[in-house]
Amino acid sequence: MGKDEAPGPMSLWRMAAAVAAALAIATVAEPLARRYPDLSALQLWAGPLRNAGLSVACFAGASLAHGIAARRLLRRKKGRRPVPKVLLDLLWFVLLAVATLASLSLFFRQDMSGFLTGSGLVLAVLGFAIRNVLADVFSGLALGIEAPFRIGDWVRIETLAEGRVQEIGWRTTRLVSRDSTYVILPNSQISARRITNFSAPRQEYRDHAELTLPADLPVAEARRLIAEAAATARTISGGKPPEVQVTEYGPTGITYRVKYWVPQHDRELACRNEVFSLIDAALRQQGIRLAAGPKPCDEC
Template identity: 25%
Template structure:
């Protein structure tokens, strides 16, 4: 037995006859596992099992003394094949580990395919040259010299194009922005929807702007999404010099707060610029909302200024709010107040006409109304906030319906009233309503009946979304 194990062919034969099948079985199981997981490393394992390991087994057999007489060509051919297989497997393994397994958004994930292909090509050429030098004793100095000269020529010919690409690559590796960010550069502002090695795609709202990364790398830009504070839209407005600045500032703040796209954790700010001019700064949830927010703010401001008897842009005229229109409105709502038209007209000295823009809030949760508004024209949505900061619609109010029923009970309302269209109302102060109720008790019964109806609607609406109305809350808008 000792004579057999001491033979030079024994251990190579054991390796091939025992080790080779075990390695092949192990690689087969590993490949099947990777295929089940959907891994892109499975083809690499198959290449090792089907080609590299069998060729290695042949080389082990050839290593036995006397297995091949002389220094023939075939052993060198097999060594060459083995060397080429090692090069291919190594390059594919590195490519898988470095690029295929790269995390989304990392520099490896953004690395251009053209550059990874070029690097692989260079490694293959160098690897083949080294194999021929090692196996065939070939003089590869000329190959490296030619490769170097070719690189210089190509580099000089493409220096402008390659330079731009490299500049763009450095910008991508630095990662000063990411998908979804808003940037502003050279008068162009947009949201980044795609980034590659050649260009950045910006959605400006009026189309897609394709901006070369080299242009961004060589210039300057502002990342609006990475500021320490939310991006703020600014608007300059002016009023009459007779308008009290504090009243103007309070009104501007109220209008800005009610716009839905304002950042929830930041309050708008107002600064006085002098000469009855003011600058309003509105923090936004996204820089892309600036146009919509400023449009809503400008529209609502006109209505709010008229209701507050302030003079936006110094305009002191109001052809809509006339005594005749007020009297017509009072006659219209007289039945809702249990009054005769002539009695309703007597309220002209205390009642007032108001207009609201679409989207404006007529009533806020938690407020104690100081007046009740009766709708002349338009539609109003009445709803209640939910526990998860949502909003559930209760009902829709229209002509002659009242907003602010809790003014009579001096209690806080739990509902929110929002104008669905432009809305015209007659506002009756609570002290006037008190006098009407004393003279016409039936009005109080109507108010209670309508409030109970709205509570019932609120309970049904909340139950439909899986929430409950607090039983202690018995008053609505």
């Protein structure tokens, strides 16, 4: 079982039993040594047994705390997106670090402030050497905490890539594009770009298509023709009829924008293709051709 998976009830009970057993050993070791002073072996191992018991209790307690948190956070609810794996990894790292420091403090019988101070220079040199990696890691933490996207979301990372989020790691985020291409992006680059999430706050969203028709065609008739044709599309969301708006009006042609609802992002191209095909068939049946549309003015 990975750290990103919720443990079962039996696993949690085993962890709790391990914590209780370790605490019991740590609690009875020294009282037994005082009660039976003639046992030299018990006198010799009482202190190490106590420290070992407390150390095991620290690590078992950290594992138990992580298991309870993971079971609660990964509990699937309707309409709730999964918790990013990086958050559970960060929680496990913090709990493990606390348990390690507590265990070292028990065995060395002093606090760890001197050790941490002495290793500060080494950490500074190491941090400078791996500064790019640290930038990716901290960006991954920020993405995990702010959660602009979750696993399974369709996103567009400006100038970088577009696809479905498959994994959010410490250093990189992995996407799968429409063409089933695996794209791996450093988290520091993602955090510096504009992110468009097509799956939030819900998977359904509205897209649009534009076309320009001759100016001699009445607007009311054109809107009715386009709306009726687009409403017969099977790929778009049902229960929400398309809307047709006029965006450009001029002697060379009138531009219409038809808005429709896409069920989810991976069906966007299919929806657009069907909407255009139905509108094209309706226009050809009526003998209506597209207009060239207004040309942009270079001197404006």
